Amino acid sequence: MTTPDTRRRRARLGLFLLATVLAALTVFPLLWMVTGAFKGPGEVGGTNLLPQSPTLDNFDYVFTQVPFLRYLLNSFFVSAVVTVIALFFHSMAAYALARLRFPGRDRIFLFIFATLLITFPAVLVPLFVIVRELGMLNSYAGLIVPAIFNAFGIFLLRQFYITLPTELEEAAKIDGAGYWRIYFSVILPLSRPIMSALAVFFFLANWNSFIWPLVITGDQELNVVQLGIASFQQQYSGKWEYVITAAAVAAVPTMLLFVFFQRQIVESIKTAGIK
């Protein structure tokens, strides 16, 4: 005889198995990449998930043949600087849009939102011209400055600031605080959670960007990691043991980032979605 209780337990077991299978399928390619990095040339085209004779040669090769450490540092530097400046600028703009009254506010917000629809391939060439005229070709500035401005962050922060209660601001106003002080000592501290979430997102987006660095840098010294692996793949096309190792080296930092900042990332997506 089946009681509702055992039926529910069975259903739960079924769901658990389903989730296990789906999760295994989802993670398998990533796992295949990571274990592939430990396979020798004889095994990399094989069908075993785990290498029979694991080796670190690929890492040795990748890091000695190509200045991958340099690429990783470049990516880290560019992504970190963009993230910090962008968060600062965006929260300022979002504060004005959400908490200050001025004519044309909704129009300006609509305008900012509309820039989300600009497709990158459409603006690549004019953007290149502008960056060149500003003397930022082939420099960190060229990698950083154009990447800062993005409506996504302004939009999200504004949505967040709208929901904040007005009491704290009012209290600060009564104390005679100016707008800058209100922003700095009331709004900024309150935005910590969403800022840390956004920070992860900005960092990720910049860490993963590819076409723009490809077009504006020529100097090997300025290579970011995505560029590094793409050009590595061109040179070692068929040697999958090296290529997949390079891919794993580029992917692991962001995957670790996720494991450490999981909560923030999930928060920021939720905020982007609703409210």
Added chain:
Amino acid sequence: MSGLSRRHVLGLGALAALSACGGPARGPDAPMTFWQFYAPAPQQTEYQQQQSRWFIELVEAWNSEHRRKIELVYVPVRDYLGGAKLPTAFATGAGPDIFLLSPGDFLRYYNGGALQDLTPHLSRQVIDDFMPGTLETRTVGGRVFGLPMEIEPMAMFYSTNAFEAAGLSEGDIPRTWDQLLGVARRLKAAGQRGMVFHTVPGYYQNFAWYPFLWSAGGTVTNPDGTSAFDSPATVRALSFWQEAVRSGVSPRTLPGEDDPTVAFSQGLVSLWHRGIWTVKELQDVPDVRYGVFPTPVPEGGSYTTSLGGWAFVANARGRDPEAAAEFCAFALGSQRPEAVQRIVDWCIKVKTDIPPRRSALDKAVAQGGFESGVMRTFLRDVLPGARGEPRLPPVAYKAVSDAIQATMLGGADPKAAASAADRAITAYLKTYRGAEF
């Protein structure tokens, strides 16, 4: 000459103004830049290091004698071939002073006024020293705009191991398309991999396909510049590649990600239609035994193959176009013995190519560059009758490419594909105002 290319419209605003000024970004005495795709990074294989070193030594030789210095800039090859890098740089006036150009791109750069005339820096003897079929695709109205550094013919490479495993010998080497398909089928039946024709859309695929079009008696354009693409020969050539894929003897993607060392050593390919540079790539790869034979022809067709290779060109809007042109002549168009020897070194020591100048070829032969089996085959059997890669403007290139892709991989009707491409080329030519093809 194109009238439109330099016409600037007043009042368009920033873009035109900005891109027009162009020129040096770093002051008048800044070194000229030379973009090429031979990586300076430490490499696994000796020959790649040597190729990169060849460029470094060439530039050092120039720099030691000239006030206007040159600086090498390495661009990964995929960014170079069909990448955004070169076009973006030129569109904004930030193009390199000297760069490598393939015939497929020649007209675009020439019609855009980006190529400096090299003729003033070349003597008559040097121009005559270049082999037939090499300067034509870089010449407009008798003026030379690019100097080839190499000649790279296409041929069939076959795996000796695969042939032996299928019970095939040198006597079975095919001369016609039907025989070629027959050999490929026998290889497949014996459990070996098949025959590879290039699958990725791009200038190179067209280049690899032209020998099939030509040997069937076809051509893309007539001498008078009209389209000749809608022909039985086109249909025949398209059908042949289509049949190879449809019957399963040819793969839809490249083995070993287009890396012949991996593909041949791991037995992922039996026959591969590739260029002469493959000889260098396969050199010193353990367990690889292979041979070469000329590209087969259709029944009743006459043999030909296509000649590739890159050329040095000078940017007419660079920092110092005259010096850049002089550099091209210094590197490849000089009669000094060390300059000729440099071409020989490039073609037989650090690469396996055919020297584009007779004097260099004679030297290369004398220095033993064509004694080994496959290189001898290239010089004796593959090269005679070869034709230079045609220079087509992008629209015509794309029409041909679409026809190849649609038939070979998409299973489209070759007749319909040929006439669709013909219509596109004809429509384009009506308004085309650039140099002749």
Added chain:
Amino acid sequence: MNAQTRRERIAAALFLAPDMVGLLVFLVLPMLLSLVLAFFQVDGFGGIEFVGLDNYARMIDDPQFWVSLRVTLAYVVFLVPLLFGTSLGLALLVRQKIPAVGVFRTAFFLPYMVSVVVVGLLWRYMLGDDIGIVPSALSGLGVPAPSFLGDPAYALGTVVAITVWVSAGYYMVIFLAGLQDIPREYYEAARLDGAGPVRSFRAVTWPLLKPTSFFVLLTSTIAAVTGGFDLVFVLTNGGPANSTSLLVFYVYQQAFQFGEFGYASALSSVLVLVLLVWSLLLFRITKAGKFSYDDA
């Protein structure tokens, strides 16, 4: 205007200035230049000529434009519902009281963290005709493996499937947030009425999830129309036989392989137009970015 209002306005201007200047210089100005360029023939070497609507006339006669439009349409039509269904399904799944649910959430989200370049390389490695594990596994099961990246019948589907793999976790989290906002009592009430899981989904979840669903549908459509470029660039380069030549890819090809910046601008203005319509729709539905149940 009193001093207070004026101070507030000046403050707002100052707060907005850095981002507004940046957006104008690095996004709007390039966009305007690009729209203007659509009326010019540009040779890619600084030569430029006003040609009126010629680029648009050329577009109508260009078979590749229509092919790319069709590919883009197919991409959006396959991708959006598939992504929607998969991510909603995953969200419903990881909302159940099952053991180790946090691990499952992490697993489903993880691919989103990997860059497109890596995704492209990884799937070339997985799907390669000669060494890929997927074809090997299929042949091991006795199923003849198609050429996932070399057969036009499969290539676009492959790109769609990989995109679902990458992005489903992202939309799953958005759905999870929406699901969390549905009060528990509603489900209790449905259960007391004797509703099973299917009926309570239809009676409670689906109607109350509508704002989230709208958001996911509209944003994933925008992402599909403007996106896909990077993946196609690293995975198929538009081939085989133009089967993955999305409009964004064709724009790129015209601009950067052929130097036809004017024509490319005209092509991309079609994308801009499509997205403009979508964004207006988005604003109508979401009332300037504010989402609430009343909208549903």
